[in-house]
Amino acid sequence: MLDCAIIGGGPAGLTAGLYATRGGLKEVVMYEMGMPGGQITQSSEIENYPGVFREGLTGMELMEPWPAQCMHFGLKHEMKEVQRVRKTGKHFTVDLGSEQVEAKTVIVCTGSTPRRAGFKGEDEFFGRGVSTCATCDGFFYKDKEVAVLGGGDTALEEALYLANICSKVYVIHRRDSFRAAPPTVERAMKNEKIEFILNASIEEAFGDATGLQGIRIVFKDGREPLTLNVPGLFVFVGNNVNNKVLKQEDGSFLCKVNEQGEVIVDLKMHTSVPGLYAAGDIRIEAAKQVVCAAADGAVAGMQALNFVQELDA
Numbered sequence: 001m002l003d004c005a006i007i008g009g010g011p012a013g014l015t016a017g018l019y020a021t022r023g024g025l026k027e028v029v030m031y032e033m034g035m036p037g038g039q040i041t042q043s044s045e046i047e048n049y050p051g052v053f054r055e056g057l058t059g060m061e062l063m064e065p066w067p068a069q070c071m072h073f074g075l076k077h078e079m080k081e082v083q084r085v086r087k088t089g090k091h092f093t094v095d096l097g098s099e100q101v102e103a104k105t106v107i108v109c110t111g112s113t114p115r116r117a118g119f120k121g122e123d124e125f126f127g128r129g130v131s132t133c134a135t136c137d138g139f140f141y142k143d144k145e146v147a148v149l150g151g152g153d154t155a156l157e158e159a160l161y162l163a164n165i166c167s168k169v170y171v172i173h174r175r176d177s178f179r180a181a182p183p184t185v186e187r188a189m190k191n192e193k194i195e196f197i198l199n200a201s202i203e204e205a206f207g208d209a210t211g212l213q214g215i216r217i218v219f220k221d222g223r224e225p226l227t228l229n230v231p232g233l234f235v236f237v238g239n240n241v242n243n244k245v246l247k248q249e250d251g252s253f254l255c256k257v258n259e260q261g262e263v264i265v266d267l268k269m270h271t272s273v274p275g276l277y278a279a280g281d282i283r284i285e286a287a288k289q290v291v292c293a294a295a296d297g298a299v300a301g302m303q304a305l306n307f308v309q310e311l312d313a
């Protein structure tokens with residue numbers, strides 16, 4: 001029987017494990033289906049994690065020391081994908097497909113994944129020109145023209161990253177104002193390789209068997225549609241939460257979620273089910289930032305510790 005099962009090994013999961021084990025829980029396993037680190041390892045630049053600041057710091061570099069520190073007090077990592085969490089009597093059952101593990105508490109830290117924009121051809125050319133990861137795929141377009149869709153921090157940061165590699169970066173955004181932080185907007189505006197196409201959306205991505213060849217852009221104000229012959233398109237239009245592990249066989253969720261499927265928690269990361277916590281991008285009102293996910297993980301780890309201590313008393 002585990003004291004605590006943590007699902008997901010991003011900033012939230014790793015920090016939850018650190019706090020739970022350092023606080024005294026003995027049997028704590030973090031199920032992370034990949035390498036620990038989470039989605040920030042896809043980011044080419046992070047400059048808003050306090051205390052760790054240098055120009056050109058990548059998400060991978062930021063996360064590199066986390067696993068060793070977070071596992072120092074006994075947290076174990078198993079590289080397994082969790083299928084489902086169920087409540088079985090007083091405890092939880094973590095379904096790993098080939099085996100079932102019992103746990104006294106569960107912290108769900110499965111994060112979020114980039115959302116698709118939904119234009120024609122997006123799925124067809126995904127992985128063949130359409131991407132959601134500039135650090136992974138940007139280099140394929142060295143000295144070529146590419147497009148970025150989106151107007152938030154991630155879109156503009158990744159556009160700046162691509163501008164270092166590519167000959168030109170078109171940023172297509174549906175509004176004429178940005179959600180991104182003003183310093184990021186200013187840097188992107190000043191970059192000579194970045195051209196903004198505003199009040200615009202992508203109608204279609206087209207290509208052939210070799211991959212993407214271009215996109216067709218339409219404008220809100222009825223201007224003539226525009227065709228850009230770009231072999232690479234990077235889509236940054238938000239995230240969907242990874243709540244699959246909470247879905248039960250009958251289609252209901254193990255705990256309360258909102259309309260977007262985000263887990264409803266209180267300020268102590270308690271879900272509607274005692275002993276079940278959710279931390280990081282998966283929860284309601286998440287700022288979707290590394291520093292916030294780590295903080296949530298710390299709170300959830302401490303709460304799991306209290307819960308087990310009371311259960312065992």
Ligand SMILES: Cc1cc2nc3c(=O)[nH]c(=O)nc-3n(C[C@H](O)[C@H](O)[C@H](O)COP(=O)(O)OP(=O)(O)OC[C@H]3O[C@@H](n4cnc5c(N)ncnc54)[C@H](O)[C@@H]3O)c2cc1C
Nearest residue numbers: 008010011012033038039040043082111280281288289290
């Ligand atoms: C390109 C990009 C740039 C970003 N830039 C910044 C930035 O500059 N500053 C900032 O603060 N934030 C940034 N973010 C956001 C930040 O990465 C997230 O807010 C943060 O990583 C959320 O942490 P998390 O632990 O909640 O989830 P994640 O980091 O999403 O980690 C969840 C983990 O759970 C694992 N998992 C999911 N389902 C299962 C399962 N069923 N079984 C086992 N494991 C599972 C996944 O493999 C993943 O590793 C960026 C994100 C991206 C993609």
